[in-house]
Amino acid sequence: MGLRILHKHRSLRLEKQQRLEDEARRSEYAQARIRAEVQRRKEAERERQRQVRREQEVREQEESARATQKAKEHSQRQQDAFKAQQKQEDRRMYQQWREMCDIIFTHPAQATRIPEPPNWPCGDIGCTVPRKLKACRHNLERFFSATGDIQLTLNEERLRWSPNRRVFAELENNGVKGAGGMATELFQVMGSLRSE
Numbered sequence: 001m002g003l004r005i006l007h008k009h010r011s012l013r014l015e016k017q018q019r020l021e022d023e024a025r026r027s028e029y030a031q032a033r034i035r036a037e038v039q040r041r042k043e044a045e046r047e048r049q050r051q052v053r054r055e056q057e058v059r060e061q062e063e064s065a066r067a068t069q070k071a072k073e074h075s076q077r078q079q080d081a082f083k084a085q086q087k088q089e090d091r092r093m094y095q096q097w098r099e100m101c102d103i104i105f106t107h108p109a110q111a112t113r114i115p116e117p118p119n120w121p122c123g124d125i126g127c128t129v130p131r132k133l134k135a136c137r138h139n140l141e142r143f144f145s146a147t148g149d150i151q152l153t154l155n156e157e158r159l160r161w162s163p164n165r166r167v168f169a170e171l172e173n174n175g176v177k178g179a180g181g182m183a184t185e186l187f188q189v190m191g192s193l194r195s196e
């Protein structure tokens, strides 16, 4: 009888110990799950922040690309406007030069000199400037292009500057030295520009 009670008592104690151990294990599992969950949420938050940064970077790149494109377009418009203005100025200069030459060809006796075509700075490497003219062939190409039809202009000018014209001998006789030489050079350069 006494032994049975003792046995039961021990059994209860073992049961209780077992229960305590189970509880401890469950608590450990629960804590591990909580830690894992906390870790998962931290990782998710980090990933969300990375995503925000990536989106921010993409927006900044797009913004920068748009700004670059806008600046390029602005610069292109400015360049086009500058070129158009230059072309207009070239045309005005050409018309003025042609009118002055026409007056001289019509009244060679009153002429003292022949106006030179403009000699703009030339960026062409190895450019050879004709001996009598200050303008190089590139200057002349630009000058005669100002009309909008260089071939037509060259055809007209070749007739006007033909060295065989009597007017150049008259000019030389009137003291306009170099008139014949200038006509010859202009005629030659125009010829080579025309055949290009």
Ligand SMILES: [Zn+2]
Pocket (backbone or CB within 6 Å): 122, 123, 124, 127, 128, 136, 137, 138, 139
């Ligand atoms: Zn040149």
